[in-house]
Amino acid sequence: MTPSTTTTQVVPTRWQRFRASYLFYSFKRDRVAQISLLIFVALVLAAFSAPLIAPTDPYDLAQIDILNSELPPVWMEGSDPAFLLGTDAQGRDLLSTILYGARVSLLIGFGAVMLQGLLGILFGLLAGYYGGRIDAVLMRIADIQLSFSTLMVAIVVGAIFKATFGNLMFGEVAVLILILIIGIAEWPQIARTVRASVLAEKSKEYVDASRVMGFGSARIMFRHILPNTLSPIFVIATVQIANAIISEAALSFLGLGMPETQPSLGSLIKSGFDYIQSGSWWITLVPGLVLVVLVLVVNLLGDWLRDVMNPRLYKG
C-alpha cells in the first residue's frame, strides 16, 4: 500500500490484498500445508472428474464381468494390466470404483458441512445476538443433541428411513439422506463456535453504531456481525469436513450408508472386509488408504488454518 507520487491512491485488488496477507505469507512458509493442499486438490479434482478419467464406469453393470473378480493389483502375480489396482469381489475395477467412491464421500462431506454451516450459523447468530430465552432454548437443544453420539443418531434415523422406504428407494436418495443425517447431527459444533464469536463481536461499538443507525436485527446480524465471525467458522468447517467424511465411512461400514451399487469409500472398505482373510486384502486396504490420506490432509489443513487464524498468535 504505497501512495503514488500523484494524489490519487493505488487501490490494491483483491488478489494483491491476498498476496500481501498473513494467510498467504504463512502458507508460503509452511511445507506441510502446501503438500496437504496439493494432495487435497489432486484428490478432489480426480474424484470430481471421475467420469472423464476413470477407466471404467462402476455404475454401469454392462461393463462389469464377474469373471474378473478379485484380481490383484498390477504389481502382483495373476493380475490383469487393464485393472491397475485390481478388482473387487464383483469384478469392478478398483481404481474407477475408488475415484467414484471418493466423489461420493467428498460430496457427502461438503454437503453435510454446508448444511451444518447453514443451521449452525443461523442458530448461533440468533442465540448469540438475541440472548436470553432464545439463547437458552437453542443452546439446550444443541446440548441435548451433543449428548447423543452422531453415529447413534445416524443409525436410528438411517434405520428408520431404510425400514420405511425399502432398500431400493433408499439407494436412490442415500446421498441426500446421509447429508441430512450428518448435517443435522453435527450442527451444534458450528452453532456454539458462532455463538461465542457473536457474543464477543456484539459488545463492540460498531454494533452499537449500527443499532443507533436504526438498522434491523437481521441486517446487523448478517451484514455486520457475520463477516467478522467468519474466520473461526472457516477453521471449524474444515475440521468438520474431515469429521463428516469419517462419519459417512463409519456409517457405510456398518451397512447404514451408501449401498453397494454406488459405493463410497466406506462401503468399499466394508465390501472388501469379507475377503481380507481370503487373501484379497487390496479391496479393503487401498480405499482405506485413500480415506486416511484424504482425512489426514483435510485435518492438517484445518490445523494450519487454526494456527494462522488464532488471534492469540496473530492479530488480524
Added chain:
Amino acid sequence: MPDVTTHKTTNAEASMQPSTETQTLVRIQDLEKRFDLSGSWLEQLQFKEGKLQRHQEFVHAINGVTLEVQKGEALCVVGESGCGKSTVARTVMGLISPSGGEIHYDGQRIDHLPAKAMLPYRRRMQMIFQNPYASLNPRMTIQQTLEEPLRFHQPGLNPSEVGDKVHEVMHAVGINPDWGKRYAHEFSGGQRQRISIARALAVDPEFIVADEPISALDVSIQAQVLNLMMDAQEARGLTYLFITHDLSVVEHFGTRVAVMYLGTVCELATTRELFANPRHPYTQALLSAIPRLEDDRPTHIRLQGEVPTPVNLPSGCVFHGRCPYADQRCRTEKPQLIPTAGGQVACHAVQEGRL
C-alpha cells in the same frame, strides 16, 4: 488541552451572547436505570432463616436524572468513572431501555417507541463513540461504512447522489475522499474518529450524543477532533450531549455542564458559572483537583473514603459519606435540584445557606 486557542471563540463565550430564545430539544425526566445482577430466576432463590426467599440485586446506574438539552447548545456531562454518564448517553440513544422515567425528543416521548416508529428519530439523533478502534466495522471499507446509513435512511437517493453526499462528509471531516476504498485498520486513531464523525453527520442529524469521543485519542489529536466537532456544530447547527471526564474539554467546549455523582446530577450550570463559582461540595472538590501551572502549594480538597458501590446506594444524599458538610438531614433526605444564580444544585447545605 494544547492548541485550543487557535479556535475563534469558545462555546462558553458564544453562550454569553444574548440568545434569541431557548428551545428544549431533548428532555430527560427522572431517568432511572438498574442492571440486574442476580441472574436467572432459579439463582435468585435463597434460604434465609429457614425460609425460601427470592433475592434480587441491582446496580443502580442512574437514579433519577433530569436534564434538558437546549437547541444549539453543547451540554457536557462530567463525572468520574462509573457515575452513570455513559449509561445516560446510551439510554438517550435507545441502546439501553430505561427502568424508569421518560425521554422526550422535540416534545415527543421516544423511550418506549418500537424500532419502526423510532426510525425518523434515528436520523435526527446520532452518536459518536469512545473507542475509534472498535466503532468501525473492520470488514467494511470506509465508503461502505458511510454509504450504508444513507442508503438505509434515504432509499430515494440515486448512487451518484449517495456518492456526492459521502464525498461531502468525508471532505467536511478532513478525510481525503479518495481513501474510501480503504479499510478502517489502515487509518490512525484520529482519522478513524473523524470517520466516525462523518458517519454520524452523513444522515444530517440535528442532535449528536458524543460518549467520550476524544478520551481514546492522543493528546495532540484531541484538540483537532474537538475543533472539528465545534466547526460541524457551527456549520450544521448541531446540538451536543457531550460525555467526558476531562474538565479542560468542558471548559473549551461546553455551553452548560452537568456534574454527575453515583447516578445523580449534583450540579448543573453554565460553564462559566460552574468554573467560576462551583456550589456543590463535590464540584468544588472536582475543580480543585485540576492541576495548575502556578501550583506550588496546591489547595486540593481531599475527599475521604471512596465512591460507594452503586449496588447498595447510601440513604439520603449519595455524597453524604464523603462530604465535609454533611449533617443528619443529608443522611436521611435526598436533596432535589434547586435553582441557584447560574444553574441548579442538589445540596441541602447550599439550600440552608451553610455553604
